[in-house]
Amino acid sequence: MAAKFSVKTTSSFFLVLCLTVILFFTLSCFSADPDPLQDICVADLSSPIRVNGYPCKPESQVTTNDFFFSGLRNGASTANPLGFGVRRANASTFPGLYTQGVSVNRVDLARGGTNAIHVHPRASESNLVIKGKVLFGFVTTANVLYYKVLKAGETSIIPRGLVHFAANVGSKNVAYLSAFNSVLPGVSPIPDNLFASTPTIPNYILAKNFRVDEKVIALIKSKFGLDISLSPATWEDI
Incomplete structure (x- = not known):
């Protein structure tokens, strides 16, 4: 008799298979991080010392659990204005992959949801769609x-440091895996960088760049919880 698989088992197997494929694809690329000088270097997240990354945990304190991670099994909440949720397996959440030149995100998008326009300054990104229909684009x-x-x-590749985005263009929720050739690829969301920085970018500068009235910029900033207008004179005083 043929073996029977439950929906839950099949879904879990497919997720593991997808993760394996995308990790292999990423590891086959040139690493963006320096090559390790030892077999293992589990990130010591408790250490206050930071020199271009984390120090290594003493090997006597390393455990099996440092090298296994289940944080991508379940989707992240998409209950926000973007309809976007992400779970990350990087050096800050999965210490065992530190110095290995790879990290993985699970992204969930609600119907009509988007992954905001952003860049990863330290890594290229490869994507593998698990379910749904996703529009990927980069400039x-x-x-x-x-x-x-x-x-x-199906898969895509986003070259390092380029502005890119993703959007759910189907009728159902979306899930996809993003793999990076860096343990900490970093992310700079363009809308937040422009309209929600601390201190804020002066309205007149944004208005000139976007060729709109300052009132338009003030309106956009108010959507991010900011509505601050700085003239050239006040900017000089900061």
């Missing part, structure tokens, strides 16, 4: 936009 420094809608089992 080169020559202002050329490359984009495509992908379905479950």
Whole structure:
């Protein structure tokens, strides 16, 4: 008799398979991080010392659990204005992958949800769709936009440091895995950088760059909890 698999078992197996494939794909690329000088270096997250990363945990304190991670099994909440949720397996959440030049995110998008326009300054990004239909796009420094809608089992690559985005263009919720060739790829969300920085970028500068009235900038900032107008004179006083 043929073996029977429950929906839960099949889904778990497919997720593990997807994760394995995307990790292999990423590890086959050139690492963006320095090569390790020892077999293992589990990040010591409790140490206050930071020199371009984490120190290594003493090997006597390393355990099996440092090298296994279940944080991507369940989706993240998408109950926010973007309809976006993310769970990260990077050096800050999965200490055993430190110095290995790889990290993975699980991204969930509600219907109509988007992964905000952003950049990863320290890594390229490869994506594998688990379920749903996702529009991926990135813009080169020559202002050329490359984009495509992908379905479950299809992949994309986002070159390092380029502005990119993702959006759920289907009728159901979306989940996909993003793998990076860095243990801490970093993320700079463009909307937050421009309209919710601390201190805020002066309205007149943003208005000139976007070729709109300062009132438009003030309105946008109010959506981020900011509505501060700084003139050139007040900016000089900061």
